[in-house]
Amino acid sequence: MELIQTIEQWAWIGWLVLILVFLVIEMLTLDFTFLMLSIGGLAGLGADLLGAPIWLQVIIAAAAGAALVLFLRPPLLRRLRRGEDATPSNVDRLIGLSGTVVSTVGMHSGQVKLANGDVWTARADSHQSADSVELEPGTRVLVSRIDGATAIVRTPEPLAPQAPEEPRL
Template sequence: MTTILQVFQDWAWIGWLVLMVLFFVIEIFTLDMTFLMLGLGCAAGLVSVLTGWPVWAQAIVAAVAAALLIFLLRPPLLRRLHRGEDQTRSNVDALIGLRGVVLLEVTSISGQVKLSNGDTWTARIASDAPVITPLAPGAPVTVARIEGATAYVRSVHD
C-alpha cells in the first residue's frame, strides 16, 4: 500500500502539470478568467510538489490558491477587461423604453404596435401597467419588455 502512495507522490507533479495546461487551454476558448485562476491554482499545487509536501497538502494548497484567485483577482481583472466596452444597448435590449404607436388594439391577449425604429411587433399590455385597459389604435406606447416575438407595452400616459 505504501508503494502505491509513494508512486502517486513521486508522479504527482505530472498530474498538476497536465491539469494546469488543460485549464489554460480551456481558458483560451472561454475567456472568462475562471479556468485561468484554476490553472494558477494548479501551479501552486505544482510548487508544493516541488517543495516535497504530501499529496493531500498539495490538493489543499491548490484549492485554496484557486479559490482566493477566483474571489480576489478575477473580479478586478474582469472589470479592467470590460472597461472600454461600448455601453450602447443592442438587439432586444435596445427596444426597452422605445416609443411606438398602436396599430391594432392592444389587450392583455393580443395587439400590434409600430415602434419608432420602424419595426412592427405583436404586442400585449404589460402586466405591471397601472391600468390594464385596452389601448386603442393610434395610442402612444412605450416598450416595457420583450419576450420572444412579443413586445409588452404600456401607455405613455401611465
C-alpha cells in the first residue's frame, strides 16, 4: 500500500517527464501526434494537481490525447499543408519526361539524353511489346519509371489514326 501512495505522491514528476519526452519526439517527427499526446499528458498532470487518483489521471490523459489526435490533428495537418507545392521534385519529376537514345537501349543496358539535358543509364521497359526491345540511337523515348540510377524508357505511343471527318452540309 505504501508503494501506491509513493507513486501517487510523485506522479506529477512522471507526468512532467512524459510530457517532455513526447515534446522531444514531436520535435524530431514534426507530425503533431506526439504534441497531442503531450497535451494529453498535461491533462493528466492537471488531474494529479487537482487530487485525482492515479487510475483517473491515466484515463483523463489517454482520453484527452486520443481526442486531440482524432479531432484536432487532421485539421492542423490540412492547414499546415495547404500552401505546399504540389510540383513533383527529384526523381518524380523525371517520370514522363521525353528523351533521345544515345547508345542502343535494350533490356539490360543503354543510355538516353533526357529533355532536361541529363544523360542517364537506361533500360527498355519490359511491359512494352517484344518488337521494341532494342531502341536504336536517335529514337525518341519517354521515361516510364526510375529504378535506382537507371531510367526505364519506352517509345511514345503512336497516335491512333483518326477517321476522316464527314463533310458538313
